[in-house]
Amino acid sequence: MASLKTVLYLGVCLSVWIITTADKNFVPAAEEVHWISLDFKTTLFWTTKASKYTYTVKYFRSYYADILTEPATMDHDYDLDEFPHTYSPHFNPYRETNISAVKFTVEVVDESRVIVNITDPLTSIHERGKQLSIRDILKSDLKYKISYYKSGSTGKRDIMSDSSTAVVSGLDAGQSYCFMVAAFIPSRPQTTQNGAWSTQRCTNGHIMQELSLGAWVGVVFILLIVLIIIITVTVLCCRCCRRRNKTLHTSQSSAPV
Known part of the structure; x- marks a missing residue:
């Protein structure tokens, strides 16, 4: 019985160790790392399939970024070297910003x-x-x-x-x-x-x-109408003035002395 307990205990410990090791080995790395820059305002982007990890970004001139994936809660037993690093392409804002x-x-x-x-x-x-x-x-x-x-x-x-x-x-x-x-x-x-x-x-x-040809014809037509109206009004005014002057002259000529 004691030996069976010992075997079971060792089996549980081994399973825990395998699961822990597997979790460390399958930490998802950042993917599709790229820069987007506009008028010297620069942003680093990446994609990931997990949400329970945090990402530490280190960047260096001229520039490139090192993205480290690590669990949200860290144990003392973790070694940062065991977790994946993803490096961005090199980026020079002076030569590459949009x-x-x-x-x-x-x-x-x-x-x-x-x-x-x-x-x-x-x-x-x-x-x-x-x-x-x-x-x-x-x-x-x-x-x-x-x-x-x-x-x-x-x-x-x-x-x-x-x-x-x-x-x-x-x-x-x-x-x-x-x-x-x-x-x-x-x-x-x-x-x-x-x-x-x-x-x-x-x-x-x-x-x-x-102006198009049709518009030109319209403009000329309007100008002709305006010109005819001006001439007509002028002629009518001249006739009225002549009649008034003739009437005034006749009345003065027939007045008693």
Whole structure:
């Protein structure tokens, strides 16, 4: 009987040890680790199938992250080296952060020139109480690509500006033009050189030059009607004045002396 108890006790202990060891061996590692960065605000993402574990993230320049999976409640017997580590790809914010769409205005100078004023997007980085823009960080590395086309045309033109203000010249007088702007960092790899394109802004051309043939006929017809009305009113007024003058002259001529 004593030997049977001993065997059962050893069996229970062995089962507990196997279960504990198996639990340690099958701790789920973080998967699909990747970075997402916009205007230098960077977030690290990963996926996991379990919820009873905590994750410790260590990150290093230039940057890469080390994600350690560990149980929510730790025993002293656990050795951290037994738990899985997952490493992220290397990430360099200066060369890889995405740049959001910029805001800009278009100011008409004359019939052939406009000024494009661009607002530099703000980043999540603060320095001495000031929120830095992408211009503050990228400095002379930052350029802007301006794409524009004549309203109704499919041909686009691109110009590059070193600053946040650009003069676009050579426009056709009286025509409407549409503009889009995107940040451009030439020192980066080609895949991350371009920022997101802005929404489109268009100028107003002279309405008379953009009218269709039917609209032109309508305008001419209205002008003729107005001209006829003016002539008719003028003729009627002249006749009334003549009649009044004739009546006044007749009455004065027949008055007794």
